[in-house]
Amino acid sequence: MKILVYAEVRNGKLKSTAAEMLTEARKLTNNNTENIHAVLLGEGCSAHAQTLAAYGAGKVFVVETPETNTYQCEPHIQTISQLVQNNGYTLVLGPASPTGRDFFPRLAVRHKAGMLTDVVSVKNDSGKIVARRPIYAGKCIAEVCSQTALTFVTVRPNVIPSEIFNSSASAATEKFTPNFNASAFKSKIADVRKGKSEKPDLTEASLIISGGRAMGNADNFKILHDLADIVGATVGASRAAVDSGYAPHDMQVGQTGKTVNPNLYMAFGISGSIQHLAGMRTSKVIVAINTDPDAPIFQKADYGIVADLFQAVPLFKDELKKITDA
Ligand SMILES: Cc1cc2nc3c(=O)[nH]c(=O)nc-3n(C[C@H](O)[C@H](O)[C@H](O)COP(=O)(O)OP(=O)(O)OC[C@H]3O[C@@H](n4cnc5c(N)ncnc54)[C@H](O)[C@@H]3O)c2cc1C
Numbered sequence: 001m002k003i004l005v006y007a008e009v010r011n012g013k014l015k016s017t018a019a020e021m022l023t024e025a026r027k028l029t030n031n032n033t034e035n036i037h038a039v040l041l042g043e044g045c046s047a048h049a050q051t052l053a054a055y056g057a058g059k060v061f062v063v064e065t066p067e068t069n070t071y072q073c074e075p076h077i078q079t080i081s082q083l084v085q086n087n088g089y090t091l092v093l094g095p096a097s098p099t100g101r102d103f104f105p106r107l108a109v110r111h112k113a114g115m116l117t118d119v120v121s122v123k124n125d126s127g128k129i130v131a132r133r134p135i136y137a138g139k140c141i142a143e144v145c146s147q148t149a150l151t152f153v154t155v156r157p158n159v160i161p162s163e164i165f166n167s168s169a170s171a172a173t174e175k176f177t178p179n180f181n182a183s184a185f186k187s188k189i190a191d192v193r194k195g196k197s198e199k200p201d202l203t204e205a206s207l208i209i210s211g212g213r214a215m216g217n218a219d220n221f222k223i224l225h226d227l228a229d230i231v232g233a234t235v236g237a238s239r240a241a242v243d244s245g246y247a248p249h250d251m252q253v254g255q256t257g258k259t260v261n262p263n264l265y266m267a268f269g270i271s272g273s274i275q276h277l278a279g280m281r282t283s284k285v286i287v288a289i290n291t292d293p294d295a296p297i298f299q300k301a302d303y304g305i306v307a308d309l310f311q312a313v314p315l316f317k318d319e320l321k322k323i324t325d326a
Contacts, residue, residue: 001028001124004083005038006094006104007052007060010071014040014048016204017095019162021155022055025093026165028124033058033165039083039176041068041076046173053171054164061176067185068178070192073103074185079178080107089150091129093122096154097203104154114146120159129153134255139274157203158261158282195250199234202253207233208262208283210253213240214269214291214309221246223313224268230320236260236280238270254279268309272297 003025007018025036038057040048049060061083067075094100096118108115119131129146131153202208209228215221228235237247239254253260255275265283270276272295281300288301289312298304305312
């Protein structure tokens with residue numbers, strides 16, 4: 001099995017999904033890293049080649065053409081397509097991020113290949129690619145199998161724990177210049193406007209403080225932002241809070257929001273529905289603050305506090321300030 005991993009780079013930063021996919025690729029090849037290639041796209045991306053080697057990439061293609069600096073669907077498709085044609089991969093892994101979700105299915109159509117989306121694990125079953133993906137809000141896991149010789153797979157971020165293979169490994173790096181057919185470029189990114197927050201995105205954050213319906217209104221979310229600022233945490237929200245207009249959708253954690261995997265997840269006034277848990281259950285430590293001692297979130301929480309969040313938040317703020325000021 002020969003695997004290509006699309007290692008996503010955004011704003012010059014390598015996404016952690018690359019390490020997760022390379023870890024999975026190593027399992028599929030029994031650590032035969034010669035058969036694991038990775039591709040980096042964007043200006044200055046070669047700086048990440050060493051990291052990819054440490055996670056098991058035997059070869060790294062570096063594509064630093066102007067067309068691929070900012071994500072655009074068609075140049076990305078043409079680049080990966082040409083690498084697939086040149087190198088005869090059987091499996092191409094990409095993240096189930098907005099970028100991967102956008103262009104991987106199109107790639108699969110172009111190659112008349114199987115497409116398995118949003119998977120949480122991949123295995124090689126006598127030469128066939130079999131993957132597992134959550135369905136029905138994470139209540140069931142479906143096993144899906146590709147029927148084609150070449151398969152494209154998008155992997156859900158923050159589910160597969162990444163493991164370093166060899167921190168001093170260095171990959172063979174190869175500069176790749178795609179032969180673009182510019183007449184097929186049907187759209188162009190005219191402008192990219194950054195969001196206001198300088199904090200890490202929820203999917204990359206190691207500390208997350210989330211609020212639920214109990215926040216009551218958008219203004220009340222300010223107390224969570226103030227608390228988060230003390231420790232550099234990113235603020236998340238339940239879908240009920242988002243649907244009520246208290247927080248924007250990009251803050252939503254859960255099955256129809258973001259999957260997160262922080263070291264610490266604090267849930268203020270969140271009941272712990274199965275759909276919310278689907279997005280944060282792998283957090284290393286979960287702290288729940290809820291007035292209802294029977295709230296389902298307490299079954300998942302490492303630390304549970306039965307309290308009114310409006311009383312608990314100022315107490316947390318004072319204590320965290322003491323620690324950070326010390
Ligand atoms: C197809 C589908 C997809 C979905 N996707 C998602 C998703 O991605 N993410 C998601 O979150 N949900 C999702 N949902 C919705 C989910 O089912 C729940 O409705 C939602 O998670 C509930 O949000 P909540 O816990 O904030 O609100 P509630 O369930 O209303 O819970 C509020 C909690 O706050 C507590 N509380 C009240 N006052 C206070 C106070 N002063 N202090 C402390 N605690 C207090 C209450 O005891 C209660 O436990 C989805 C649903 C469906 C059907």
